[in-house]
Amino acid sequence: MAAPLLELTNVSTHFHSPAGRVRAVDGVSVSLEAGQTLGLVGESGSGKSVLARTIMGLLPSYAEIPEGSAITFDGQNLLTMDRKARRAISGPGIGMIFQDPMTSLNPVMKIGQQVYEGMRHHFGTSKAAGRQRAIELLTEVGIPQPDVRIDQFPHQLSGGMRQRVAIAIALACEPKLLIADEPTTALDVTVQSGILDLLQREQRDRGMTLILITHDLGVVAGRCDQVAVMYAGGIVETGSTRSLFARTRMRYTQALLDSIPRLDRPPHERLKSIGGRPPNLITPPPGCRFAPRCAFSDAQCESAIPPMQADEADATHSFACWHPRDPEQTAEEVA
Amino acid sequence: MSQVLLDVRDLVVEFPTRKGLVQAVSGVTFELRRGETLALVGESGCGKSTTARAVMQLPRPTSGQIVLDGDDLVAAGKRDLRRLRRRFQMIFQNPIASLNPRKRISEIIEKPLKIAGLMDAEKRRQAVEELLETVGLDPAVAMDKRPHEFSGGQCQRISIARALILEPDLLICDEPVSALDVSIQAQILNLLEDMKQRYDLTMLFISHDLAVVRNVADRVAVMYLGRFCEVGTSESLFDSPAHPYTRALLSAIPVPDPTVTPKPIEMIQGDLPSPISPPSGCRFRTRCPVASERCAAEVPEMRDLPDGRAVACHHPLVGA
Numbered sequence: 001m002a003a004p005l006l007e008l009t010n011v012s013t014h015f016h017s018p019a020g021r022v023r024a025v026d027g028v029s030v031s032l033e034a035g036q037t038l039g040l041v042g043e044s045g046s047g048k049s050v051l052a053r054t055i056m057g058l059l060p061s062y063a064e065i066p067e068g069s070a071i072t073f074d075g076q077n078l079l080t081m082d083r084k085a086r087r088a089i090s091g092p093g094i095g096m097i098f099q100d101p102m103t104s105l106n107p108v109m110k111i112g113q114q115v116y117e118g119m120r121h122h123f124g125t126s127k128a129a130g131r132q133r134a135i136e137l138l139t140e141v142g143i144p145q146p147d148v149r150i151d152q153f154p155h156q157l158s159g160g161m162r163q164r165v166a167i168a169i170a171l172a173c174e175p176k177l178l179i180a181d182e183p184t185t186a187l188d189v190t191v192q193s194g195i196l197d198l199l200q201r202e203q204r205d206r207g208m209t210l211i212l213i214t215h216d217l218g219v220v221a222g223r224c225d226q227v228a229v230m231y232a233g234g235i236v237e238t239g240s241t242r243s244l245f246a247r248t249r250m251r252y253t254q255a256l257l258d259s260i261p262r263l264d265r266p267p268h269e270r271l272k273s274i275g276g277r278p279p280n281l282i283t284p285p286p287g288c289r290f291a292p293r294c295a296f297s298d299a300q301c302e303s304a305i306p307p308m309q310a311d312e313a314d315a316t317h318s319f320a321c322w323h324p325r326d327p328e329q330t331a332e333e334v335a
Numbered sequence: 336m337s338q339v340l341l342d343v344r345d346l347v348v349e350f351p352t353r354k355g356l357v358q359a360v361s362g363v364t365f366e367l368r369r370g371e372t373l374a375l376v377g378e379s380g381c382g383k384s385t386t387a388r389a390v391m392q393l394p395r396p397t398s399g400q401i402v403l404d405g406d407d408l409v410a411a412g413k414r415d416l417r418r419l420r421r422r423f424q425m426i427f428q429n430p431i432a433s434l435n436p437r438k439r440i441s442e443i444i445e446k447p448l449k450i451a452g453l454m455d456a457e458k459r460r461q462a463v464e465e466l467l468e469t470v471g472l473d474p475a476v477a478m479d480k481r482p483h484e485f486s487g488g489q490c491q492r493i494s495i496a497r498a499l500i501l502e503p504d505l506l507i508c509d510e511p512v513s514a515l516d517v518s519i520q521a522q523i524l525n526l527l528e529d530m531k532q533r534y535d536l537t538m539l540f541i542s543h544d545l546a547v548v549r550n551v552a553d554r555v556a557v558m559y560l561g562r563f564c565e566v567g568t569s570e571s572l573f574d575s576p577a578h579p580y581t582r583a584l585l586s587a588i589p590v591p592d593p594t595v596t597p598k599p600i601e602m603i604q605g606d607l608p609s610p611i612s613p614p615s616g617c618r619f620r621t622r623c624p625v626a627s628e629r630c631a632a633e634v635p636e637m638r639d640l641p642d643g644r645a646v647a648c649h650h651p652l653v654g655a
């Protein structure tokens with residue numbers, strides 16, 4: 001088996017705040033092979049965006065990555081690199097797309113320039129060649145009249161079009177890994193599927209590796225090979241998409257799936273909500289972080305952190321739970 | 336048939352802009368029967384929130400009739416409107432921004448009672464405490480705190496309490512769960528359902544999320560560029576959409592099941608046309624896969640289908 005393109009080992013990111021140390025990401029280990037799509041799912045504050053920024057090296061100055069964390073990308077440890085070497089990786093190595101296409105683009109720079117800026121920086125591409133390539137990229141991401149759009153500013157485009165431009169910018173340097181942080185959350189559903197289709201197509205055509213960060217399990221289900229579910233700074237369950245949905249083990253993953261309103265359910269059906277809210281990350285609960293909200297928790301859950309363990313049927317599927325769900329049991333039996 | 340509580344006829348809302356007049360809502364007509372939940376769905380910019388705000392008289396609509404239980408809100412004078420406002424209240428999308436950050440929770444919730452001139456201070460306090468309990472917050476803890484000390488979900492509970500303290504007949508919910516996480520969203524949807532039973536509420540529910548709408552609504556109205564495309568019971572509309580736009584919206588929803596491969600959306604990709612100069616005839620025709628010449632020439636009128644729903648389309652997908 002080939003070495004993974006990206007391997008995170010015990011990665012933590014802490015923020016210093018006046019109230020204390022916030023453990024935004026706490027001991028995350030995950031690996032991703034080249035050409036795969038990983039869906040990183042979690043609610044707000046679960047640490048998924050901070051994890052993405054940690055990989056990208058885009059953390060604010062008050063962030064700290066404790067000793068013992070390692071991020072290996074393409075054989076190199078990103079955390080021990082100097083700034084210059086790290087910078088050379090952003091772009092041709094790892095590209096990123098952000099949630100809000102209104103604010104992630106430069107409002108006073110023409111679109112074309114934003115697309116070829118990275119190529120000029122990394123490869124010394126000439127202006128004329130960069131412009132030509134920008135038109136090709138804008139065409140590829142589905143922007144009509146690219147030769148006109150290239151000289152326009154972001155405010156002249158709709159939200160969906162801006163996100164396509166952001167994708168073109170990220171693709172310009174041919175990254176091996178693309179991190180898309182909630183790329184469709186700010187967009188309408190009808191625009192969402194177009195953007196997701198585009199990302200999927202580019203991923204396939206370029207053999208690119210993709211991390212798709214989302215809070216929407218529906219987005220992950222149809223489009224990712226592998227899923228990692230985050231809760232309160234840690235990964236609580238990960239595995240192949242099929243196995244994770246079909247043999248859900250961790251109680252939080254199941255509760256999250258149960259709380260989604262579904263089109264195939266009758267109107268006014270009572271939703272199975274999760275009581276309470278996610279814990280404070282300055283003083284997280286000592287045991288399982290989901291224990292205070294979990295219907296199955298006991299004394300062990302409250303005192304000891306459950307280790308990641310492999311699912312019996314599928315070794316690539318693992319979860320952190322003291323009282324995992326029996327995957328053979330159907331929903332009807334529980335009710 | 337149950338009694339009509341809200342009757343909206345030919346509602347038009349226009350806004351002046353530098354580029355000309357924008358008609359955000361172009362002649363919308365609907366009824367809301369007592370005790371039912373009607374959902375307005377559509378993409379951003381379709382006029383669903385503007386319609387809701389027009390019912391609230393915030394701002395007052397350009398033309399049309401909005402009759403709440405016999406009283407025309409559009410024709411009502413300022414004083415009458417203030418008296419009538421007790422009967423229709425609203426909750427908003429951003430629960431934190433919709434609460435005054437400088438006021439205590441007790442002050443926020445009792446304010447409507449004070450404005451309406453109801454009850455003395457002691458009674459008001461009691462009413463606030465009871466309602467906080469009802470919406471799932473501990474009055475002893477919450478009363479003297481300010482909004483920033485609560486999470487988004489808790490702030491939405493406070494907004495719901497503020498809207499319900501006057502025991503309104505009509506509750507307008509503008510994207511009440513869009514800003515919340517899935518696990519919290521389910522709590523608030525369940526709470527709204529409980530409150531609807533307890534206070535005999537009639538609800539106008541605005542959302543862009545069709546799965547949420549499926550859960551809360553009895554009837555659904557689909558809007559596109561300021562007009563209604565289709566209105567019907569939630570079963571009929573979700574099971575067999577009659578308007579191509581309804582079908583497109585439904586096909587775009589990601590299903591949380593890996594065995595379902597995402598299907599291409601049944602709509603021509605492209606941007607929403609400008610509401611300043613909407614397409615002639617049917618406004619959806621520029622993105623509609625079944626549009627014909629007739630669609631460009633003639634505005635489709637709302638017409639009833641045999642199963643009781645209404646659709647504005649020259650080529651409906653069912654019951655043609």
